[in-house]
Amino acid sequence: MNKPPTVMQVLKGRCCDHAESMSYEIDGRLSWPARLLLRIHRYSCIGCRAYYRSLLAIRAAARAIGGRGAEVGAGVKTGMPEDAKARIAAKLREPR
Numbered sequence: 001m002n003k004p005p006t007v008m009q010v011l012k013g014r015c016c017d018h019a020e021s022m023s024y025e026i027d028g029r030l031s032w033p034a035r036l037l038l039r040i041h042r043y044s045c046i047g048c049r050a051y052y053r054s055l056l057a058i059r060a061a062a063r064a065i066g067g068r069g070a071e072v073g074a075g076v077k078t079g080m081p082e083d084a085k086a087r088i089a090a091k092l093r094e095p096r
Contacts, residue, residue, distance in 0.1 A: 022051065
């Protein structure tokens, strides 16, 4: 993420621009004037309200899992398969 948005960026922003601002708000990294403007926008925008609730749910789920990451993911393979990595590397080496 970049630096938190300014008040003018929040005021002039479109809904798709507010996603990052909402994340900053949840993290407590948004200035109070920008936070106020974002809340006003969210009050009038059903899509942004739904997105914000989704962010809060994701945050709550992540906190609930907490340090239990090894237990939760036990037996689940993570990462990209080696053959996929090799195919990507080969494509990247090909001349354009």
